[in-house]
Amino acid sequence: MRLGGKVAIITGAARGIGRGIALRFAKEGAKVGIVDLDVAQCQTVVDDIKSAGGDALALGADIADEAQVERTVTKMREQFGVVNVLVNNAAVMPAGPLHLTTPADFDRCIAVNLRGTYLMCRAVIPGMLEIGKGSIIHMSSVTGILGLPGLAAYSATKAGLSGLARAMSTDYAWQGIRVNAVAPGTIDSPMLHDFLAAQQNPEPLRQQFDAMHPIGRVGQIDEVASVFVFLASDESSFVTGATYTVDGGLSVKGEQPQD
Ligand SMILES: NC(=O)c1ccc[n+]([C@@H]2O[C@H](COP(=O)([O-])OP(=O)(O)OC[C@H]3O[C@@H](n4cnc5c(N)ncnc54)[C@H](O)[C@@H]3O)[C@@H](O)[C@H]2O)c1
Numbered sequence: 561m562r563l564g565g566k567v568a569i570i571t572g573a574a575r576g577i578g579r580g581i582a583l584r585f586a587k588e589g590a591k592v593g594i595v596d597l598d599v600a601q602c603q604t605v606v607d608d609i610k611s612a613g614g615d616a617l618a619l620g621a622d623i624a625d626e627a628q629v630e631r632t633v634t635k636m637r638e639q640f641g642v643v644n645v646l647v648n649n650a651a652v653m654p655a656g657p658l659h660l661t662t663p664a665d666f667d668r669c670i671a672v673n674l675r676g677t678y679l680m681c682r683a684v685i686p687g688m689l690e691i692g693k694g695s696i697i698h699m700s701s702v703t704g705i706l707g708l709p710g711l712a713a714y715s716a717t718k719a720g721l722s723g724l725a726r727a728m729s730t731d732y733a734w735q736g737i738r739v740n741a742v743a744p745g746t747i748d749s750p751m752l753h754d755f756l757a758a759q760q761n762p763e764p765l766r767q768q769f770d771a772m773h774p775i776g777r778v779g780q781i782d783e784v785a786s787v788f789v790f791l792a793s794d795e796s797s798f799v800t801g802a803t804y805t806v807d808g809g810l811s812v813k814g815e816q817p818q819d
Pocket of ligand 1: 622701
């Protein structure tokens with residue numbers, strides 16, 4: 561029970577990596593708030609957690625909407641007490657070269673990935689200040705470190721989230737709140753499956769995703785969730801302002817010319 565006594569909100573937790581983090585947090589003893597646009601799926605995750613003996617609350621909300629964010633944090637506090645862990649995982653990913661991205665898509669990407677994270681932080685921090693303790697973890701991505709084609713708006717928000725973690729850590733370190741970010745490489749997730757399913761010839765592409773990571777494969781959801789458990793727990797009590805890459809070596813890989 562590495563997260564006993566933790567009251568954690570996880571955004572975008574109805575599916576994919578967020579769901580995986582929620583299940584692991586509950587298994588480690590945290591009470592978990594499942595925030596997502598997909599209300600029905602939030603409840604399914606809560607049912608899964610409860611049937612495994614954990615405790616959780618479904619909180620359907622759009623994190624880009626200030627009033628919904630405030631309501632979400634209030635409901636969580638009424639149910640479980642002060643929120644002392646926040647995982648900012650929800651994101652959208654408009655794809656394509658920048659000049660073909662619509663202003664509406666660009667704005668929504670900023671509104672969810674960056675401003676939504678800001679709104680969630682703004683809503684939980686007063687409670688964390690009351691108790692003098694908290695851990696906030698932003699979901700960044702290797703695309704916030706590396707240039708990968710077709711992801712300009714998304715990559716800008718992911719780089720922004722690491723910057724936000726660094727700056728926020730200096731604001732709150734002395735008040736007991738730690739702020740970190742995690743930057744995964746490609747993860748075997750519904751997002752990847754959807755992307756591959758939309759391709760004409762997915763198998764060679766899947767192999768390329770595996771091969772581009774020096775470890776020789778894409779990551780698993782649980783391998784990302786493990787790092788979130790560490791950063792949410794008191795085991796990481798001296799860690800703040802960091803961005804942890806969980807990318808099988810992708811972001812540090814160099815290339816040598818081949819014969
Ligand atoms: N899958 C990968 O390979 C990968 C790699 C690096 C980083 N990431 C990051 O990990 C996180 C999760 O990725 P995933 O693959 O599980 O994505 P996903 O698309 O499967 O899940 C994202 C969830 O966020 C929810 N969401 C979107 N907008 C929302 C909003 N405004 N309010 C509330 N909920 C909202 C969606 O409904 C969805 O359930 C994202 O931040 C993503 O950028 C993913």
